[in-house]
Amino acid sequence: MTDILRLSLPLSVWIAAFSAVYGLEGIVCSDHWAAAGLSLGQGRAALLVAWAAAIAVQVVLLAGLRMPRFASSLPGVQRIAAILAAVALVATVWSLLPVAATSLCL
Amino acid sequence: MTDKPRLTALRLHKALYPIWRNDPGWKGVLTTVNNNTIGTMFILGAAGMFLAGGILAMLIRAQLASPRSAFMGPEVYNQIFTMHGTIMMFLFAIPFFEALTVFLLPAMLGTRDLAFPRLGAYGFWCYMIGATIMIVALLAGVAPDGGWFMYPPLSSSAHSPGINTDIWLLGISFIEISAIGAAVEVVVTVLRYRAVGMTLDRLPIFAWYMLVVAVMILTAFPPMILGSLILELERAFDMPFFQAEHGGDSLLWQHLFWLFGHPEVYIIFLPAAGVISAILPVMARTTLLGYGWVVAAAISLAVLSFGLWVHHMFTTGIPHMGLAFFSAVSTLVAVPTGVQIFAWIGTLWKGRPRMHLPMLWIMGFFVTFVMGGLTGVMVAMVPFDWQAHDTYFVVAHLHYVLIGGYVFPMIAGIYYWLPVLTGRKRFFRMGEVAFWLVMAGFHGTFLLLHWAGLLGMRRRVDSIEAGSGWEGINLLASVSGFVLAIGFGLVVLDVAANALVAVRGRRNPWNAGTLEWATPIPSPAYNVASIPVVDSRYPLHDNPGLPVQIARGEGFLGHPTRNRRETLAVSVSGARPDFIAVMPRNSIVPFAMAVVTSVMFMAPVWKGWWLMFASAGGVAMLAMVWAWAGGSRHDEGLLDAGRGVTLPPHTEISHPPGWWGSLFLLLADAVLFGSLLFGYAFLWTVAPNWPPPAILEPGTGGPALAAGGAVLACGGIRGADQAIRRGRAPWPGLVASLAGLAALGGAAWTVFGGTTHDAHAYDATLWVIAGYAVFHAGVAGLMALFLMARIRAGFISARRCGDARVVRLWIDYAALTAALGLGAAWLPGWLA
Numbered sequence: 001m002t003d004i005l006r007l008s009l010p011l012s013v014w015i016a017a018f019s020a021v022y023g024l025e026g027i028v029c030s031d032h033w034a035a036a037g038l039s040l041g042q043g044r045a046a047l048l049v050a051w052a053a054a055i056a057v058q059v060v061l062l063a064g065l066r067m068p069r070f071a072s073s074l075p076g077v078q079r080i081a082a083i084l085a086a087v088a089l090v091a092t093v094w095s096l097l098p099v100a101a102t103s104l105c106l
Numbered sequence: 107m108t109d110k111p112r113l114t115a116l117r118l119h120k121a122l123y124p125i126w127r128n129d130p131g132w133k134g135v136l137t138t139v140n141n142n143t144i145g146t147m148f149i150l151g152a153a154g155m156f157l158a159g160g161i162l163a164m165l166i167r168a169q170l171a172s173p174r175s176a177f178m179g180p181e182v183y184n185q186i187f188t189m190h191g192t193i194m195m196f197l198f199a200i201p202f203f204e205a206l207t208v209f210l211l212p213a214m215l216g217t218r219d220l221a222f223p224r225l226g227a228y229g230f231w232c233y234m235i236g237a238t239i240m241i242v243a244l245l246a247g248v249a250p251d252g253g254w255f256m257y258p259p260l261s262s263s264a265h266s267p268g269i270n271t272d273i274w275l276l277g278i279s280f281i282e283i284s285a286i287g288a289a290v291e292v293v294v295t296v297l298r299y300r301a302v303g304m305t306l307d308r309l310p311i312f313a314w315y316m317l318v319v320a321v322m323i324l325t326a327f328p329p330m331i332l333g334s335l336i337l338e339l340e341r342a343f344d345m346p347f348f349q350a351e352h353g354g355d356s357l358l359w360q361h362l363f364w365l366f367g368h369p370e371v372y373i374i375f376l377p378a379a380g381v382i383s384a385i386l387p388v389m390a391r392t393t394l395l396g397y398g399w400v401v402a403a404a405i406s407l408a409v410l411s412f413g414l415w416v417h418h419m420f421t422t423g424i425p426h427m428g429l430a431f432f433s434a435v436s437t438l439v440a441v442p443t444g445v446q447i448f449a450w451i452g453t454l455w456k457g458r459p460r461m462h463l464p465m466l467w468i469m470g471f472f473v474t475f476v477m478g479g480l481t482g483v484m485v486a487m488v489p490f491d492w493q494a495h496d497t498y499f500v501v502a503h504l505h506y507v508l509i510g511g512y513v514f515p516m517i518a519g520i521y522y523w524l525p526v527l528t529g530r531k532r533f534f535r536m537g538e539v540a541f542w543l544v545m546a547g548f549h550g551t552f553l554l555l556h557w558a559g560l561l562g563m564r565r566r567v568d569s570i571e572a573g574s575g576w577e578g579i580n581l582l583a584s585v586s587g588f589v590l591a592i593g594f595g596l597v598v599l600d601v602a603a604n605a606l607v608a609v610r611g612r613r614n615p616w617n618a619g620t621l622e623w624a625t626p627i628p629s630p631a632y633n634v635a636s637i638p639v640v641d642s643r644y645p646l647h648d649n650p651g652l653p654v655q656i657a658r659g660e661g662f663l664g665h666p667t668r669n670r671r672e673t674l675a676v677s678v679s680g681a682r683p684d685f686i687a688v689m690p691r692n693s694i695v696p697f698a699m700a701v702v703t704s705v706m707f708m709a710p711v712w713k714g715w716w717l718m719f720a721s722a723g724g725v726a727m728l729a730m731v732w733a734w735a736g737g738s739r740h741d742e743g744l745l746d747a748g749r750g751v752t753l754p755p756h757t758e759i760s761h762p763p764g765w766w767g768s769l770f771l772l773l774a775d776a777v778l779f780g781s782l783l784f785g786y787a788f789l790w791t792v793a794p795n796w797p798p799p800a801i802l803e804p805g806t807g808g809p810a811l812a813a814g815g816a817v818l819a820c821g822g823i824r825g826a827d828q829a830i831r832r833g834r835a836p837w838p839g840l841v842a843s844l845a846g847l848a849a850l851g852g853a854a855w856t857v858f859g860g861t862t863h864d865a866h867a868y869d870a871t872l873w874v875i876a877g878y879a880v881f882h883a884g885v886a887g888l889m890a891l892f893l894m895a896r897i898r899a900g901f902i903s904a905r906r907c908g909d910a911r912v913v914r915l916w917i918d919y920a921a922l923t924a925a926l927g928l929g930a931a932w933l934p935g936w937l938a
Binding site: 001002003004007008011012014015018019021022023025026027029030032072073074075076077079080083084087090091094095096097098099101102103104105106 | 297305306307308397398399401402405406409410412413425426427428430431434435438442678679680787788791792
């Protein structure tokens with residue numbers, strides 16, 4: 001099962017981060033955010049921090065999966081795990097890029 | 107082959123056949139649990155549904171062939187297009203690839219059956235009964251009529267009175283048991299039941315795809331099951347989940363539906379991609395280019411597809427940033443799709459392709475799917491989608507993807523594996539004519555309909571007006587549609603003729619390298635006479651003598667001296683021999699349970715609540731009969747597995763197959779629970795008329811019961827498990843665990859007491875959360891009682907402790923979800 005974990009972890013972390021940031025955007029744009037005395041600027045900052053944290057986690061996963069200590073004994077699985085970790089990193093950067101590039105609650 | 111090995115193989119066949127065969131006559135149809143028989147019946151059932159869905163498509167095209175058509179009225183038309191979509195998506199597309207998988211997977215992996223044969227039979231009968239109910243509803247004029255995605259408020263009781271919508275919500279949920287069951291089977295089979303030496307990086311590519319798809323089914327279907335459940339609760343008990351005036355939000359349905367619906371597209375496409383990845387290298391007389399990249403692409407596509415659901419909701423007023431997230435992922439999925447396409451083109455490039463009939467269909471796939479993929483990228487662009495949404499452009503796009511991307515490869519697969527399925531080689535040559543008719547008819551229909559959409563023709567309109575500019579397009583599309591239907595009819599005729607009356611074929615006519623071609627054709631009931639040892643992805647290429655070695659019993663379990671159905675389980679990654687799995691014999695229980703389950707699901711359509719509860723009790727009873735039949739009352743110790751290896755039976759390992767099956771079933775359950783919490787958070791954050799007028803007061807009793815119950819339930823079962831393994835009395839632990847579960851149920855009950863189910867969406871959601879906790883505590887409690895009975899009957903010992911591990915898993919899950927769910931229910935009260 002460890003190999004299955006190696007293969008599934010980075011993209012699972014991506015979908016969790018993606019859903020969390022989408023949820024955070026929903027909260028920032030809801031009445032609750034303003035009611036708590038927070039501004040949209042602070043909302044944007046929170047989203048940027050969440051995006052940066054998601055990227056950092058993916059970088060750590062990519063680096064970790066390449067370390068001999070966490071590597072698979074099957075070369076084929078090791079290669080696929082490395083590809084998937086890279087895919088998850090690219091997906092995190094690309095899919096959450098809108099937090100820096102688009103209007104927030106329009 | 108010399109005479110001696112042939113005799114050895116024949117003797118082994120004569121020994122294995124009586125053990126694995128079906129019961130004779132009609133009884134055999136109802137009691138079979140064999141993957142080949144279930145797979146064949148499943149294929150025939152799903153093909154029948156394709157024909158039914160096709161007939162409805164022709165009725166649609168007949169209606170739209172001329173302006174202001176009087177062929178049928180809007181009431182009938184609504185049922186026809188709803189049932190066309192429902193049948194094609196739920197009763198044909200998913201069941202058909204599941205059927206093919208059920209048939210092929212054991213032989214392909216070099217094992218004797220799927221991990222849970224009775225679950226396969228149960229799933230099949232649920233599917234057949236559910237499909238029959240849907241068809242009967244159509245013939246009776248009470249079929250669903252709200253479109254195949256059943257958006258509220260159109261599907262709410264105010265706007266859709268009558269039983270049509272209930273039949274959809276309950277019927278489809280019932281049929282999904284079949285998909286979930288098959289998914290659990292496929293995951294456990296691929297992970298644990300393989301040839302020795304078939305490591306994860308040597309898995310047949312089709313098996314990789316099906317593993318990915320099965321996990322997708324387990325994670326994509328639960329949101330829609332939850333959506334169906336709460337929409338039915340709204341219709342039956344006025345629990346206002348989707349009514350804005352009471353704090354509900356119809357967009358919640360869209361989120362839950364498309365959380366399923368978009369991955370569904372890839373659940374349908376990926377098996378087809380698996381078929382192509384399996385067939386293409388054989389047709390090109392080479393190996394698959396970039397195996398690792400293709401596996402990575404399949405996994406990437408599967409996970410990325412869960413970040414796409416909102417692209418079906420671009421016109422619902424979601425803020426731009428939210429739209430941009432989903433637009434970005436929608437473009438990203440084109441990359442792994444492209445990787446697969448390029449790997450296939452590269453495979454053709456490095457090989458020497460032969461244009462046999464399966465290859466012809468794959469060529470048809472390439473042309474059609476690439477076109478459909480490109481229009482997919484177009485609708486992924488938000489501004490374009492705002493214009494094309496709910497027009498015939500989208501209808502045309504989805505048919506390009508689903509027919510081109512799924513049906514064509516599946517037909518290629520049927521022709522390719524026809525010798526394994528039927529034992530015959532293709533003799534009649536209608537297939538080529540059928541292919542060209544289908545290609546001409548398909549593009550004549552759906553290429554044109556893109557233009558109709560761009561000219562503003564909305565989907566689901568029941569008639570078109572003269573002078574709208576759509577008349578010519580629709581007439582041509584209808585004529586082409588009938589050509590398409592004739593083409594598919596010829597395919598069915600050709601396959602049937604070749605299956606029934608063509609001459610017997612020889613083993614492995616394509617010179618393929620994977621193990622499904624190592625068996626005699628058609629595949630015998632036991633699939634492989636012995637479990638082979640392999641050391642590459644294409645074992646038949648590396649060792650052409652392997653089929654003979656398997657037939658002579660030179661693999662594992664080649665001497666069936668114990669006169670029972672046995673196969674080998676291996677370690678997940680390294681495929682080393684792990685234990686001997688004893689498979690169940692033929693049984694009527696799966697069929698009986700499917701019948702009783704159908705009553706449980708359909709009784710609420712006519713408000714038959716007592717009948718529903720009675721049949722739920724019946725299902726629980728039959729489940730216990732089912733589980734009681736397994737296991738052993740004495741320790742067997744290590745058994746001879748052949749090749750000088752001794753292994754324990756599955757009853758004497760700590761994590762038996764039932765534990766693995768439970769683990770993946772609970773994964774699906776956890777996704778449903780997560781979707782429920784998502785719905786709660788969504789309503790609280792986005793829906794109008796929140797916060798609710800009254801918040802539940804947690805008090806101290808309920809939380810104390812929940813905390814104490816969770817600790818007692820988990821601690822008790824751990825104590826019992828430890829006691830069993832040390833040969834001591836497990837009763838104190840089991841009683842404590844039962845008390846803990848009762849406390850959890852009691853804690854959940856306090857939520858019912860503090861809220862009114864139909865007052866507000868908040869109250870309704872809390873009722874579902876509490877109901878979830880009560881249900882799971884009840885199931886876990888029943889399992890603990892069942893374990894007690896098994897201990898008393900002598901099925902459990904220090905060696906045979908697997909049952910306790912299964913129960914422990916369920917109790918842990920019940921306690922964890924109850925604590926989380928009830929905590930979420932009480933949280934607003936604590937914060938207030």
